Amino acid sequence: MFSPMNSRHFTERVNENGVRYWVLSTRVAPIQQGFYFVNSGFSEDGRYLWFYCAFPPAAGHCAGVVDFLTDEVRWFPETQGSGWMVDPLTGNLYWGCGQGIYMRTPHPQDRAVQIAELPEEAVRARVQEAGTHLTFTPDRKEILADLQTCFGSIVGTFSVKDGSFTEWYHTKPGTPYNHAQMCPTNGDLCMCAHEISYNPTTGKNDRPALTEEGIYPRLQLIGRDGSREMRKPYKNAATHEWWAADGKSIYYCSSESIVQDRLGEHEAEVVCHIPIEGGNGTWHAHCTEDEKYFVVDGSHPYAGKTWWRGCPSTVRFYNRESGKLIDVVSYNPVVEGWTPEKPSIYHIDPHPRFVVGDRYVTFTTTVCGRVDVGIAETSQLIELSR
Numbered sequence: 001m002f003s004p005m006n007s008r009h010f011t012e013r014v015n016e017n018g019v020r021y022w023v024l025s026t027r028v029a030p031i032q033q034g035f036y037f038v039n040s041g042f043s044e045d046g047r048y049l050w051f052y053c054a055f056p057p058a059a060g061h062c063a064g065v066v067d068f069l070t071d072e073v074r075w076f077p078e079t080q081g082s083g084w085m086v087d088p089l090t091g092n093l094y095w096g097c098g099q100g101i102y103m104r105t106p107h108p109q110d111r112a113v114q115i116a117e118l119p120e121e122a123v124r125a126r127v128q129e130a131g132t133h134l135t136f137t138p139d140r141k142e143i144l145a146d147l148q149t150c151f152g153s154i155v156g157t158f159s160v161k162d163g164s165f166t167e168w169y170h171t172k173p174g175t176p177y178n179h180a181q182m183c184p185t186n187g188d189l190c191m192c193a194h195e196i197s198y199n200p201t202t203g204k205n206d207r208p209a210l211t212e213e214g215i216y217p218r219l220q221l222i223g224r225d226g227s228r229e230m231r232k233p234y235k236n237a238a239t240h241e242w243w244a245a246d247g248k249s250i251y252y253c254s255s256e257s258i259v260q261d262r263l264g265e266h267e268a269e270v271v272c273h274i275p276i277e278g279g280n281g282t283w284h285a286h287c288t289e290d291e292k293y294f295v296v297d298g299s300h301p302y303a304g305k306t307w308w309r310g311c312p313s314t315v316r317f318y319n320r321e322s323g324k325l326i327d328v329v330s331y332n333p334v335v336e337g338w339t340p341e342k343p344s345i346y347h348i349d350p351h352p353r354f355v356v357g358d359r360y361v362t363f364t365t366t367v368c369g370r371v372d373v374g375i376a377e378t379s380q381l382i383e384l385s386r
Helices: 120-124 378-384
Strands: 010-014 020-024 031-033 048-054 062-067 072-076 082-086 093-097 100-104 113-116 142-149 152-159 165-170 178-182 189-193 197-199 204-206 219-223 228-231 239-243 249-254 257-262 269-273 280-287 293-299 313-319 324-332 353-355 360-365 372-377
Touching: 048 082, 062 093, 113 152, 120 142, 142 178, 152 189, 165 219, 178 239, 189 239, 239 280, 249 280, 257 280, 280 353, 293 353, 293 360, 293 378, 313 360, 324 360, 324 378, 360 378, 372 378
Parallel strands: 031 372
Antiparallel strands: 010 020, 020 372, 031 048, 048 062, 062 072, 082 093, 093 100, 100 113, 142 152, 152 165, 178 189, 189 219, 197 204, 219 228, 239 249, 249 257, 257 269, 280 293, 293 313, 313 324, 353 360, 360 372
């Protein structure tokens, strides 16, 4: 079977510090991106790599796939929607749209299959997207989704077998919960983000108000029984959270730090502090299953701004055992046509994550002057960071 290192569709690049990585150079769309870091775009056997496709000026994404067994690349326009998730065992793609939850195989002769319809309340509210990032329950029998309506967010699970929907939690109007992620070891627990509040009077999103105790309410744990627990973030700042593989901790970015919250304990612990002068050093991050190694992206300052969609960025690797930090991609430049005044609409942040049993790191890169999918080998990064 082919790999990113010997496939005819990938081109090797070398970072200024000698780190080697590979870019998907075959084009089926003007914009090609790695998955958002919550979900892996790979099947667990490494045969299929799904990626986002966009066709400016049209907004939104659909998905393409690399088949490393046949060494072919395809894209499927019917996959436009949100929440794309790959079944790690089959390589099949799941996603949500206004009609419900759908699935398709990587094989072009197959057609998309509807897994579930949206619940009636969501249909009445004219939901346009079914889930921020779909995730499976540990037994893969249900799919967790957050449905955003004008009456609040509905968090619940769809049965893969019969499409039935089980509501877990319903927020109040103006209180969106998104980025729902199932605990990898507990099918009755998920995490949501309360990152914004919706003002129906102005029609704008604002930072959510602090609680009466002065806590930023980003980190919300939701139970199947309707229970809710808010975790107090480190220094009252949290973004871009993810579950540890054992389900015992949640990690998140906080200002210029990566933070670990061991559930059941009250004090969060700083894993590492990664500043970028004039920019944002910890934007999104992810860790290996053993929680020894981390990848993180961050923004470089540009035109006097710390961050804007499409700004210069970096991808880095942190070795928790040695305490050493190395660059994977030192500098992702601005793609021609995007400026702070006219930013990208395609969410092209690098979003690095470990995939295929932590064998690779996937990310989005602009080193070729366009938006591309990048892949690096974890073993190389470990060796260079000892």
